[in-house]
Amino acid sequence: MDAAAEALMRSMIHDMANTLSGIQGILEIQAPDRPLSPRSLARLEAALSEGLSTLERSRHLAMGTFPDAGLEPGPQWRSLLLQRLAPLGGIFGCHLDVQLSGDPDLDQWPGERLRALAQALTRTVLPYLEGPTLHLEGRSEAHGWTLHWTHLSDLPEGLQDPERPRDTACRWVLALATQLNLQLTFQDRALTVTIPRVVG
Numbered sequence: 001m002d003a004a005a006e007a008l009m010r011s012m013i014h015d016m017a018n019t020l021s022g023i024q025g026i027l028e029i030q031a032p033d034r035p036l037s038p039r040s041l042a043r044l045e046a047a048l049s050e051g052l053s054t055l056e057r058s059r060h061l062a063m064g065t066f067p068d069a070g071l072e073p074g075p076q077w078r079s080l081l082l083q084r085l086a087p088l089g090g091i092f093g094c095h096l097d098v099q100l101s102g103d104p105d106l107d108q109w110p111g112e113r114l115r116a117l118a119q120a121l122t123r124t125v126l127p128y129l130e131g132p133t134l135h136l137e138g139r140s141e142a143h144g145w146t147l148h149w150t151h152l153s154d155l156p157e158g159l160q161d162p163e164r165p166r167d168t169a170c171r172w173v174l175a176l177a178t179q180l181n182l183q184l185t186f187q188d189r190a191l192t193v194t195i196p197r198v199v200g
Contacts, residue, residue: 011058011168019051022091046090050123053084057120057172066179067112074100074107074140077115084119092126095133102140109140110180114195117176118147120169124159125191128152144196155186 023044036044060066072080078100089096100107109115118136126134130151137148158166159173166174177184183194 005062007171011166011171015054015168016051019047019054022047023051042090046087049087050091053087053119053123054168057116057168061168061171061175066176067116069110069113069180071108072111074102074109077109077111078138081115081118084115085122088119088123088126092129094126094129096122096136097133098136098138100138100140102138103142106140106142109138109145110195113176113180114145114147117173117180117182117193120172120176121147121149121191121193123169124156124167124173125149125152128154128156130189142197144194146195147193149191150189152186152189152191155191159184 078098082096082098085096085098100109118138122134122136130153133151135150137150139146139148156166156170157164158170176182180195181198185192185194
């Protein structure tokens, strides 16, 4: 097995172990004679959803494939992104605020590929969130698209140093970064990603 395949396998096993441990913890705190409370059921569904996202990322990474980058209208793109991010709010106990802006004539976004990047980056930065709400601001302009996450204490280590061990979400971000030709900067407790309008 080559080094890249082994590293991917280690990341996937690590992430899936965390998912299963989270599910086990939810089930263990329930009394045997009582069904899951609405809160515990929501947490369980969120953990399962994140586990499925991890498997999806791992499958793409293993096969060298990427989601579609066809353009979508802004409202549709935002709505689908919020659906993808909702489980993360449950897992981390925070509120997720997503706002899009820009020229109305350019309100088209690179479909599932950029949405997959936004979801994975949100998963990666949430442990560094300061406060109860993660603000994600998107802007569509003539030169491309910008995504901006605020109120972060630091940039995740896996994005700072490519040699550091990193989870599947971080590996997925770095793979999509190449596909989308993006630039990533961290300044003033905010992470900014810029994607040029020509998408590969």
